Amino acid sequence: MARFVIRRLLQSTIVLLGVTLVVFLLLQLVPGDPVRVALGTRFDPQTYEALRARAGLDQPLVVQYFDYLRRALTGDLGVSFRSGRPVTEIVLERLPATLSLAVTAVLFALLIALPLGILSAMRSGSFVDHAARVFSQFGVSVPDFWMGIMGILLFAGVLGWLPPSGYVALTEDPARWASHVALPAATVGLVTASILTRFIRSSMLEVLSEDYVRTAEAKGLRTRVVVLRHVLRNALIPVVTVVAVQLASLLGGVIVIEVLFAWPGIGRLTFDAVQARDYPVLQGAVLLVAALFLLVNLLVDILYARLDPRITVK
Amino acid sequence: MSAPTAHRSEGQLRRALSALRHDPLALTGTAVLVLLVVVGVAGPWLAPAGINDVDVDRMLQPPSWAHPFGTDELGRDVLSRVMVAARVSLQVGAVSVGIALLAGVTLGLFAGYYRGWLDNLLMRCMDVLFAFPVLLLAVAIVAVLGPGLLTAMIAIGVVYTPIFARVTRAGVLSVREQVFVRAAVSIGASDLRIMRRHVLPNIAAPLIVQTSLSLAFAILSEAALSFLGLGVQPPAPAWGRMLYDGRGFVTDAWWLGVFPGAAIFLTVLAFNLVGDALRDVLDPRQLTVNEARRSTG
Amino acid sequence: MSDAAVLAVSDLTVTIGTRRGPARAVAGVDWSVRAGETLALVGESGSGKSMSVLAATGLAPRAARVTGSVRLLDADFTALPADRRRRMRGRHVGFVFQDPMTSLNPVLTVGRQVAEAGEEHLGLTRRASRARAVELLDLVGIPSAAQRVDAYPHQFSGGMRQRVVIAMALACEPDLLIADEPTTALDVTTQAQIVELVADLQRRLGTAVVWITHDLGVVAGIADTVAVMYAGRIVEQGPVDAVFGRPGHPYTSALLAARPDPGGGGGDLVTIAGAPPSPLALPAGCAFWPRCPVRSDARCEHELPPLVGVSPAHHVRTFYPQRTDGEGHEAS
Numbered sequence: 001m002a003r004f005v006i007r008r009l010l011q012s013t014i015v016l017l018g019v020t021l022v023v024f025l026l027l028q029l030v031p032g033d034p035v036r037v038a039l040g041t042r043f044d045p046q047t048y049e050a051l052r053a054r055a056g057l058d059q060p061l062v063v064q065y066f067d068y069l070r071r072a073l074t075g076d077l078g079v080s081f082r083s084g085r086p087v088t089e090i091v092l093e094r095l096p097a098t099l100s101l102a103v104t105a106v107l108f109a110l111l112i113a114l115p116l117g118i119l120s121a122m123r124s125g126s127f128v129d130h131a132a133r134v135f136s137q138f139g140v141s142v143p144d145f146w147m148g149i150m151g152i153l154l155f156a157g158v159l160g161w162l163p164p165s166g167y168v169a170l171t172e173d174p175a176r177w178a179s180h181v182a183l184p185a186a187t188v189g190l191v192t193a194s195i196l197t198r199f200i201r202s203s204m205l206e207v208l209s210e211d212y213v214r215t216a217e218a219k220g221l222r223t224r225v226v227v228l229r230h231v232l233r234n235a236l237i238p239v240v241t242v243v244a245v246q247l248a249s250l251l252g253g254v255i256v257i258e259v260l261f262a263w264p265g266i267g268r269l270t271f272d273a274v275q276a277r278d279y280p281v282l283q284g285a286v287l288l289v290a291a292l293f294l295l296v297n298l299l300v301d302i303l304y305a306r307l308d309p310r311i312t313v314k
Numbered sequence: 315m316s317a318p319t320a321h322r323s324e325g326q327l328r329r330a331l332s333a334l335r336h337d338p339l340a341l342t343g344t345a346v347l348v349l350l351v352v353v354g355v356a357g358p359w360l361a362p363a364g365i366n367d368v369d370v371d372r373m374l375q376p377p378s379w380a381h382p383f384g385t386d387e388l389g390r391d392v393l394s395r396v397m398v399a400a401r402v403s404l405q406v407g408a409v410s411v412g413i414a415l416l417a418g419v420t421l422g423l424f425a426g427y428y429r430g431w432l433d434n435l436l437m438r439c440m441d442v443l444f445a446f447p448v449l450l451l452a453v454a455i456v457a458v459l460g461p462g463l464l465t466a467m468i469a470i471g472v473v474y475t476p477i478f479a480r481v482t483r484a485g486v487l488s489v490r491e492q493v494f495v496r497a498a499v500s501i502g503a504s505d506l507r508i509m510r511r512h513v514l515p516n517i518a519a520p521l522i523v524q525t526s527l528s529l530a531f532a533i534l535s536e537a538a539l540s541f542l543g544l545g546v547q548p549p550a551p552a553w554g555r556m557l558y559d560g561r562g563f564v565t566d567a568w569w570l571g572v573f574p575g576a577a578i579f580l581t582v583l584a585f586n587l588v589g590d591a592l593r594d595v596l597d598p599r600q601l602t603v604n605e606a607r608r609s610t611g
Numbered sequence: 612m613s614d615a616a617v618l619a620v621s622d623l624t625v626t627i628g629t630r631r632g633p634a635r636a637v638a639g640v641d642w643s644v645r646a647g648e649t650l651a652l653v654g655e656s657g658s659g660k661s662m663s664v665l666a667a668t669g670l671a672p673r674a675a676r677v678t679g680s681v682r683l684l685d686a687d688f689t690a691l692p693a694d695r696r697r698r699m700r701g702r703h704v705g706f707v708f709q710d711p712m713t714s715l716n717p718v719l720t721v722g723r724q725v726a727e728a729g730e731e732h733l734g735l736t737r738r739a740s741r742a743r744a745v746e747l748l749d750l751v752g753i754p755s756a757a758q759r760v761d762a763y764p765h766q767f768s769g770g771m772r773q774r775v776v777i778a779m780a781l782a783c784e785p786d787l788l789i790a791d792e793p794t795t796a797l798d799v800t801t802q803a804q805i806v807e808l809v810a811d812l813q814r815r816l817g818t819a820v821v822w823i824t825h826d827l828g829v830v831a832g833i834a835d836t837v838a839v840m841y842a843g844r845i846v847e848q849g850p851v852d853a854v855f856g857r858p859g860h861p862y863t864s865a866l867l868a869a870r871p872d873p874g875g876g877g878g879d880l881v882t883i884a885g886a887p888p889s890p891l892a893l894p895a896g897c898a899f900w901p902r903c904p905v906r907s908d909a910r911c912e913h914e915l916p917p918l919v920g921v922s923p924a925h926h927v928r929t930f931y932p933q934r935t936d937g938e939g940h941e942a943s
Contacts, residue, residue: 018442029458137590141530141583143537146575149557149564157565164565211713218670218708219728219779220701229727233718249447256449256538260561270450271542274457286454290445308718 005302012298016291017069023287024068027279028061038081038277054079055280077287078280087284091269094285098258098265100170101188102250104181106243108189109196116193117200121208122227132197139194145256148187152260155183165262184261188254192246199242200235207235237307241300248296251289334591343587346580354401361394366549374567384569386560392569395551396577402552403581406467406536406545411528413471418478419521423509425479426486437483440476448473448531449538461544470535474528481524485517492516519596526592530585537578553578616682617787617819618667618704619643623679625659625666625843627890634890636662636675638843644836646786649813649820651834651851653827653866655887659843660823661791668704668789669696684786702732705780705818707809709792711772715764721748721775722760728782747778751808770801774808781812787819794829806833827870831855836924839863842887842898845918849925859927861905897929905931 027034035051036043055078056064071077077087120132156164162183168176207213208231216230255267262268266285273281334340353360363381369389377384383392421440425433443451455469489495490513498508539545540554548555553574560570625637637659644650652660666677667688681688683699691699700706708714716724725747726740735743741760748756751774764772773793780788790809794802810833813820824830830837830851837854839847839862847860858864865883885902888894894901900911910916910930918928 014438015441015445018438019445022442022446026454026458029455031460137583137586141579141586143534143554143575143578143582145538145541145554146557146571146578149561149571149575152561153564153568153571157568211708211710212716214670215706215708215714215776215779216716218668218700218706219731219782220697220699221727221731222697225727225731229719230716234716237718251447255453256541259542267450270453274453274542274544277457279458282454282457286446286450289447289450293447294445 004305008298008301012294016294019290019294020069020072020287021065023283023290024065026283026286027055030279034277034279035081038279040277051079051081072287077284080281081278082276082281087280090281091266091284091288094264094266094269095288096169097167097263098251098254098267100177101181101184101254101258101263101265102247104185105188105192105250105254106247108185109192109246110243112189112193113196113200117197118204118227118232120197121201121204124205129201132201136194136198136201139191139197142191144187144191145260147190148184148257148260151183151187165260167261167263180261184254184257184263188250188257192250195246196239196242200239203235203238204231207231210234237304240307241304244296244300244303248293251292251296334588337591337594339587340591343584343591346584347588350400350404350581350584353397354404357397357401361391361397363391363394365395365398365551366390374563374570376567377569383573384567386556386570387563387567392556392573395556396553396573399551399553399556399574400577400581402463402540402546402550403533403536403578406463406470407529407533407585409467410470410532410536411474411525413467414474414478414528414532415521415525417471418475418480419482419514421475422479422482423486423513426483427490427505427509427513433483436479440479443472443476446473449535452535452539453542453544456539456544461547463546466536466539466545469539470532473535474532477528478521478524481520482517485520486513489513489516523589523593523596526585526589530582530589533578533585534582615685616643616645617684618821619682620663620667621680623663623667623677623681625662625671626676627672628674628676629891631891635893636843636890637666638893639679640838640840640843640845642838642845642848644787644819644821646819647813647817648835649822649833651830651837652821652823652840653825653830653837654840655825657887657890658840659890660840663840664789664791664821664823668700668706669693670700670706698732701728701785702783703785704787704789705782705785707773707776707780707788707790707793710796711769711776712796714776715772717764720761720763721767724764725760725775725778725782728779732783743782744778747782748775750781750812751775751778753778769797770804773797773801773805777805777808777812781816781818784816785818787821788813789821789823791823792825793822794824794826802829809833827855827866839866842893843890844898844928845926846899846928847926848918849922853922853925857921857925859921859925859932860929861903861931862899865904905929 030037035048035055035057039048039051052058056067059067075088077091079086080090083090116128116132116135120126120129123129152164155162163180164183166180168180170177213226213230216226221229251266254263254265255270257263258265258267259271266289270282270285273279273285334344358365367390369385372381372385372389374387375381375385375389381391381393383396386392386395421436425436446454452466452469452473455472456465459465459468495508495512498512503511536545536552537554537557540552541558543555543558545554546552556574557571560567560574564571620643621641623637623640624635627634627636640659640663642650642652652664654660662671662675665671666675667681668683669688671677677689679689684703686695686699688696688699715721722741722744725744726735726737729735729740729743730737745756745760748760753759753771753774759767764775767775776793788809793809794805797805806829809820809822812818820833822829822834834851836849837847837851838845839854839860841862847854847858847863854863855867858867862883869883883902888898888901894912896910896912896914897903897906897916900906903911906912908930916928916930918926919932920926921932
């Protein structure tokens with residue numbers, strides 16, 4: 001187990017190094033002088049020189065990269081071209097909004113996908129099964145921002161039950177947070193639910209055909225015990241991975257939804273940074289999201305090893 | 315020696331086609347795609363009105379006989395804009411998946427065929443690309459290259475390259491140990507020839523499936539990029555951009571939200587239906603990598 | 612008690628709905644087994660021997676339609692509600708399946724898996740059932756059972772896993788043990804040990820055993836009665852000595868001839884030419900006639916041969932009973 005963790009840790013570190021290189025090179029891909037492009041009409045020689053020096057752009061490329069890496073390791077991701085504030089600070093203050101949206105969406109998705117996936121596998125060919133398939137095909141094909149617009153149209157426009165957009169921090173007013181998070185979380189959650197439903201269904205079907213399930217039935221156990229103790233325990237192990245990967249990609253991938261619902265998270269920050277050509281902030285957001293993604297994947301692999309006794313011994 | 319390999323890929327193609335003929339869902343998907351291609355090619359001539367015919371007297375009119383999909387905030391005919399935008403979506407989808415296919419298959423072939431340090435290097439690079447959420451990476455690439463049709467295609471192509479590389483490499487690893495490949499090596503055929511004549515035809519099935527499903531995801535990604543203003547630039551119409559522009563009016567003018575989104579949905583659904591049917595026939599055990607990977611737009 | 616059958620099936624028929632039409636896996640089968648007795652069901656794979664037992668105990672797949680009557684102990688088993696049938700499984704009938712590598716749940720300890728039947732049927736507490744699991748593992752010959760009880764299946768060898776499965780089957784001291792090719796997946800030495808273990812436990816507990824197998828060597832050693840199945844029907848049935856000593860059906864003779872002789876080394880392995888018919892397209896007459904070395908008139912192809920008695924307990928389904936001693940009489 002310890003060796004497994006160390007090996008995965010090493011792998012993740014190497015990939016993370018690659019990620020920093022890609023993020024670093026992003027700035028080099030900007031046609032022309034990124035600082036000049038960023039400043040645009042607000043150009044003045046003093047700010048320009050200061051920002052260039054701060055970003056280390058007057059150094060050779062290799063030196064720049066190692067400098068970037070060294071500072072990134074100490075949590076220094078540079079300063080915003082726009083506000084001059086530290087990027088780390090800007091990115092971290094957006095994290096709670098994204099986190100609360102992503103977690104709510106995944107919980108909502110599980111609430112739908114678990115019963116639907118399990119039922120459709122256990123009653124394969126039934127009405128529930130067909131409904132589940134239509135639902136999951138719908139979910140992987142529908143653009144989530146369109147569904148979001150339809151949600152606004154219905155719940156904010158026609159019915160007037162929910163605010164069309166905006167954000168209130170959970171710590172500030174939980175009730176108002178809930179009313180604001182409902183639409184974006186349901187939108188993201190439905191798409192996630194359709195992916196999970198499909199996965200849970202096929203995982204369940206695979207386990208249901210296993211010999212040990214027949215053994216459990218031969219013991220005369222109640223259906224509930226067979227399903228809970230024998231089928232689910234095995235079927236949900238791979239599902240844990242997929243849920244975590246979904247959560248990880250939501251942490252950085254909900255740009256469009258955050259823009260649509262004016263949700264001030266990492267996605268919205270990325271969008272604003274792109275609009276403002278604030279490259280250090282863009283780099284910082286991308287780097288943070290990729291690092292989070294890698295971290296979640298690492299934790300999932302370790303969790304997986306703990307859930308499946310067969311891997312632990314290896 | 316090439317007879318069995320050639321035969322196999324031909325058989326696969328035939329099986330795939332006959333499967334599509336017998337599956338009502340796949341047939342529907344194919345019909346929608348044919349219609350889309352027609353509209354995509356002939357859109358500008360078929361459209362009832364010019365896409366940029368601004369008419370401030372007819373702003374935000376609900377659907378009527380004159381304007382079946384209504385008019386937008388500048389009085390432009392929504393139906394015409396939806397029809398012309400079909401071309402952009404199909405074009406971006408096809409070109410970006412083409413880029414991903416070409417790059418991914420090449421990388422995957424070399425990695426799987428030569429193994430060793432090259433394999434390690436290439437696949438670690440793919441891991442790095444895999445570490446970014448799909449849309450975030452596409453947005454970042456477009457942001458630095460500057461928004462537009464071409465950069466959107468490149469960005470989406472880059473983002474979907476690792477999937478093709480992985481699928482190809484997995485196929486190559488299993489094919490290269492088979493008798494006919496070893497036989498070809500023993501008679502001294504060149505590496506490139508072996509890859510082209512023997513390896514590639516035998517991994518066509520998973521690639522066909524991956525291509526059709528990736529088209530669906532690429533079109534979704536394009537819609538998301540253009541929603542963020544990073545796709546084709548105005549005044550050229552794009553479905554995603556139409557939704558972005560209309561989002562502020564949507565509670566008063568529902569047709570601005572409904573029709574462009576429905577167009578995206580139907581297109582993606584059609585590609586998915588065809589892709590699923592192909593997978594069922596050609597490659598039933600292929601992991602649903604890209605379902606698990608699809609991060610929200 | 613020893614006179615009454617523990618399990619008796621009569622006119623059992625199983626039809627499985629498949630995409631290519633209904634497949635008749637079992638057609639009008641009768642057999643029974645008494646306490647302390649061993650019945651061997653013999654046949655090639657696909658002959659319906661496993662399906663008849665699964666159907667009789669309510670474990671047939673959902674697509675299967677089962678008709679006929681099944682008496683388990685004193686109950687009309689097929690007439691019982693599903694929940695009552697479930698409560699008889701595990702309590703009164705124990706099962707041992709073919710492959711010990713796949714019939715144990717990989718994420719539960721063997722102790723939990725042995726214990727759970729006792730919790731379900733005997734109302735044992737978690738602690739009592741655990742102690743019982745240790746006892747059972749010890750009974751089936753697992754060394755240092757008290758420690759091994761918390762191990763996972765993958766930490767056991769194939770033979771040891773099959774012992775665990777047997778312990779599971781015996782958890783509630785059932786009246787009947789169903790062993791579905793329990794030695795097929797094991798190596799020869801282990802096979803012998805498992806056969807010996809089951810025979811020993813049967814002597815000590817007085818359990819009735821239905822042993823499903825295609826290994827005639829095992830049958831000769833442990834069975835009291837034999838039923839030979841072919842394409843869903845019983846073709847020969849009777850006491851093991853009678854069936855093996857004076858086989859009345861050409862198929863039984865062929866099976867016996869095909870048996871590799873463990874003593875003699877170099878003899879050619881006799882095989883039966885041809886393959887059994889598909890259960891989707893069974894011949895109208897005798898299912899064995901395309902492969903039969905004896906067939907000699909048109910009836911074979913068009914008419915189902917009756918089951919005839921060649922001696923009071925020995926029945927054969929053929930128009931040409933081989934080497935009968937005494938005149939056969941028609942049996943129903």
